[in-house]
Amino acid sequence: MDKWNGVIDQFHNVVNFTLTISLPVPTIYVMQNPYQLNYAQFAVNIIEGIEESLCLKVNGEEIELTKIDTSSYICSYHFENSGTCTLEVFAENEIGDSTIIRYFDVIDGGKGGIGSSFDGKFGAKIQQGSLPSNSFIVLLDSSLILNKLDNKNAYIVGTDGIILSKPAEIYFTNVKPNQSIYRYENGNWIELASEYKSGKLTAKSSKLGYFTTMQCTNIVRKSYLANIYPNPFNPTTTICFNIGEDNTFCTLKVYNIKGQKIKTLIEDRLSSGTHSIIWNGKNDDSQMCSSGVYFVIMQTNKYLSARKIILLK
CATH class of the missing domain: 2.60.220.30 (Chondroitinase Ac; Chain A, domain 3)
Incomplete structure (x- = not known):
């Protein structure tokens, strides 16, 4: 921190002060814009010391900062690509300089x-x-x-x-x-x-x-049939379900509107937690099913549920 140290000379009525200046220490925060998802806001704060110059680079490109108070700066940034983003903050005063580098995806x-x-x-x-x-x-x-x-x-x-x-x-x-x-x-x-x-x-x-x-x-220690998406679907859909206890025997099957079993997706003992499986619209003989309404039925020793799905072509 920056400190004033005072010494009083009793004989000459002189007060001598020494200013101790420390290196500027920056920090940076990232905030996603919820209304424009290709923008984010960066906030740079100087948490120690006094900066004489400050620079922010995003993926090597210097970005202009707007000062909002004595130790805080902000800017907006427009994303054009996915991947890893590199933030580099450089702060300097007469004592020296400091740099922080942060990464996010x-x-x-x-x-x-x-x-x-x-x-x-x-x-x-x-x-x-x-x-x-x-x-x-x-x-x-x-x-x-x-x-x-x-x-x-x-x-x-x-x-x-x-x-x-x-x-x-x-x-x-x-x-x-x-x-x-x-x-x-x-x-x-x-x-x-x-x-x-x-x-x-x-x-x-x-x-x-x-x-x-x-x-x-x-x-969450219960079994249930969760999301099926997309629905209607063509040609594949993902079936999500939860198993409440380890080593639970579970069957997941597809039936047509006549009540005939079309496809056995799962017939096994499963660990607890969330599971998912993709149905490609084919029956047990690997033949493509016709368009129409089908039912996904999940059953364990304590749970039975059916969900309607629609195959479109």
């Missing part, structure tokens, strides 16, 4: 893609067509999040209020089997149906925002 919401945090512990897979074309989703770790929600293990995909037309796959790595993925919504952490395999925890979410991991509860 940008996912194309129209074309779809996979992004991960710089520490490799978090990621998201966005399906093609989840958002309109020219929409981009940022994926941030806690070092780039301005509002950390008192949770240093929180990550953010996009921002609150973004709803996808197709659910995204959210995942954490290096986690324990008794954990679940949670999404922050309306002031509360909401537990998502999560699947654990070999240290990786995954969940489906149609809403973006903050995600973290916490202790698993009994809320």
Whole structure:
């Protein structure tokens, strides 16, 4: 910090002051624009020292900053491509200079893609067509999040209020089997149906925002048939379902309107968590089914449910 040190000379009635100046220490935060998904706002703060010059580069290109108070700057940035974005902040004064470099991934919401945090512990897979074309989703770790929600293990995909037309796959790595993925919504952490395999925890979410991991509860320990998308479909559709307990025997079959079994998709014991399978519209003989109404029936020892789907050609 910058300090004034005063010394009083009693004989000459002179007050001598020494100003101790420290290096400027910058930090940077990223905020997705929820209304224009090809824009984000960068906020640069000087958390220590006094800067005489300040520079922000995004992917090597210098970006003009607007000063909003004595130690804070902002700017808007237009995304044109997906991939890894590099932020470099350079601050300088008469003592010296300091530089910070941060990284985050940008996912194309129209074309779809996979992004991960710089520490490799978090990621998201966005399906093609989840958002309109020219929409981009940022994926941030806690070092780039301005509002950390008192949770240093929180990550953010996009921002609150973004709803996808197709659910995204959210995942954490290096986690324990008794954990679940949670999404922050309306002031509360909401537990998502999560699947654990070999240290990786995954969940489906149609809403973006903050995600973290916490202790698993009994809320999601039940079996149910979840989303089927697209519906109507041609030529494939994805069937999502949850298994409440490990080693549960589950069948997932497709029937026509006459009640005849057309296709056995699953007939096996499954681990607890969220699962999905793609039906390509073919029967058990690998022949393409005709257009019409079909029923997906899921059954376990404690659960039975049917969902109508429509195959179009």
